Amino acid sequence: MKHITFYLDFVSPYAWxxxxxxxxxxxGLSYHVEYRPVLLGALLQGNANPGPAGIPAKRLWTYRHATWLGKSLGIGLQMPAQHPFKPTPLLRLALxxxxxxxxxxxxxxxxxxxxxVGGEDANDPQRLQRLRTLLQEQKRYDETGDEAKQWLRANTEQASKAGVFGVPAWEVGGHVFWGLDALPMLRSYLEGDSWFDTHWPAVAHVESGLS
Incomplete structure (x- = not known):
């Protein structure tokens, strides 16, 4: 059974x-998933990447594309009232x-x-309280305590060291797969495709033509 670490941030529609x-x-595959919340903004900043929200035209395209994908895949997705929003409260709440x-x-x-789902404000205090009530049986720690803060930092650092630069991302066997459209590739790896024995490491030797 393969162990998969799934890195996600709730601010990403593609992670949803x-x-x-x-x-x-x-x-049909045998695997185990470990879900680890990370701070996408820190990963982007570490790679000098402004992210879709930092480019106005790309921001609009991302919202249109993600909403269309939700429709085409049969997955409910409505843009929240504000986006991007500060995901830290939700990340710590989850942890x-x-x-x-x-x-x-x-x-x-x-x-x-x-x-x-619903197109509402993700950080609305009343909605956050309803979420806490829904999850109350799962609660182990104070979301404002040091544990949640330390785990978020540790998860993000762990992801960065593994080579994760965005979400959604899956790490398995030292291989990182990024993006919704990487799921077929992840499946191929889990099935033991021999392509990964030669082609995966080969691209690391391609020289950059940029000065």
Missing amino acids: LALEQMPKALQ AHGRDGGINRFVAQAVMQHVW
């Missing part, structure tokens, strides 16, 4: 789509309902649905 699409994409920096699928889905 990937979370819902993953069971279908990997159906307070997890263990050792990981959360289970129920928590991941609940927080993602809070953001991406």
Whole structure:
């Protein structure tokens, strides 16, 4: 059984789509998933990447594309009232309902649905309280405490060291797969495709033509 670490941030519509699409994409395979919330903004900043929100035309395209993908995949997705928004409160809330920096699928889905279904403000205090009530049986720590803050920082650093530069991302066997459209490639790797033995490492030797 392969162990997969799934890095996600609730601010990403593609992470929501990937979370819902993953069971279908990997159906029939033997694997275990560890869900780890990370701070996407820190990963982007570490790579001097402004992200889609930093480019006005790309921001609009991202919203249109993600919404269309939700429709085409049959996954409910409505843009929240404000985006981008500060995801840190939701990330820490999720980690307070997890263990050792990981959360289970129920928590991941609940927080993602809070953001991406209904088109409301993701950080609205009343809505956040309803989310806490929904997750109350899963709670282990104080979301404003040091544990949640430390796990978020540790998860983000772990992801960066693994070579993760964005979300959604999956790390398995030292291989990082990024983006919703990488799910077929991830499946191929889990199935033991020999392509990965030669072609995966080969591209590391391609020289950059940029000065």
